Amino acid sequence: MNMSYINYRDIIATILMFTVGACAGSFINAVAMRTVADKKWWGKERSTCDLCGATLKSADLVPIISFLMLSGKCRYCKAPIKPRHFTAEILSAALTAALFQRWGVSPALAMSLAVLWFSLFNSLTDIENGYIYDVWAIALGVTGLLMRIGGGWPAILDGILGGALGFCFIALIILVSRGGMGWGDAVLMLGIGGAVGWKYCAISLYSGFMVGGIIVLPLMIAKKLKRKDAIPLGPFLAAGAIITLFIGSSFIRYFGYIIGSYPGWPWG
Ligand SMILES: [Zn+2]
Structure with missing residues (x-):
């Protein structure tokens, strides 16, 4: 070079x-x-x-x-x-x-910016008053699905699966743990999943929980946070999604034997 x-x-x-x-x-x-x-x-x-x-x-x-x-x-x-x-x-x-x-300059960039900007919005309201506005979380999913028309039916189906995966995963945690996470977080992942598709959604969840754990656990150990303190979790989920926009494809390359090596439109 x-x-x-x-x-x-x-x-x-x-x-x-x-x-x-x-x-x-x-x-x-x-x-x-x-x-x-x-x-x-x-x-x-x-x-x-x-x-x-x-x-x-x-x-x-x-x-x-x-x-x-x-x-x-x-x-x-x-x-x-x-x-x-x-x-x-x-x-x-x-x-x-x-x-x-x-x-x-690509459809993947347009989708990434939608995820980045809507996630930033939802994180800011969550940090400011602990609230994720359903309409703003769903707006990301709708924007993502409309963009997915450019990738045809498989891409649209992928978005629907992504939204369902994101929502159901958080809903399951809410039902099992009774507290900690709120329905705002579930709707946020519905929106993110609808935009990024199911594989990137899975990686977003994984990354989001990793980031959350890395930041929250030391605070809890240092007794700066009690288990019952209301911590806004939306920003961690958003961070997971944004990290995935960068590393999602490499992640899939390593773990492709589980979920298939094609990351899905518009990423692959
Ligand atoms: Zn002033």
Whole structure:
């Protein structure tokens, strides 16, 4: 490989995708916070400072850049801006660019971005008030199934199986454990499974529980969390799905003898 060769088109496209991701993250965060606060997110509703309520100007709302320029403080009241806004923007930007690198311009990229952005939304509402809105979780499944029309009947069937697997798996845990997980989590996996198909859904569940275990168990051991504390689990499931968008196909290559080596449309 010739290391002196730099693909400028790829670099520019990646920066562009990073920017698109930042704007998407900013928009998703605003809609999620307004949904939680029961405010309209369309029309003339303006964004305000969480703390002083000042109406924000467009210069205060440039994703990532405004936060850095203002060193994380409100221009008007100087109170620290919740890091959640910045985190949502930077996560969305970085993952959008990385997914573009992973999939190139393809149906798999479109599906990945739907999963990323809806999952981000559902994680934000879950973190903010412990609630996953059914309509926003189902919206991902519906979007995914509509995209799957591009892959024909096998792809649509795969989405239906994925949604059923995700929902039933969490429902089973709810019924067996009575607590811990909520129906919001089941509906979230219905949406994710409908988009990614059954094989990626299985890997998403596995990865989500791994991430959850890695983060929650040490906290429990350190007694920072009690078993009964309500921990929002949606973000872990979402993280599992997003990890799967990157590693799902390699995972299937290793474990293909169990579930077949073809990851399914649009991944294979
Ligand atoms: Zn303020």
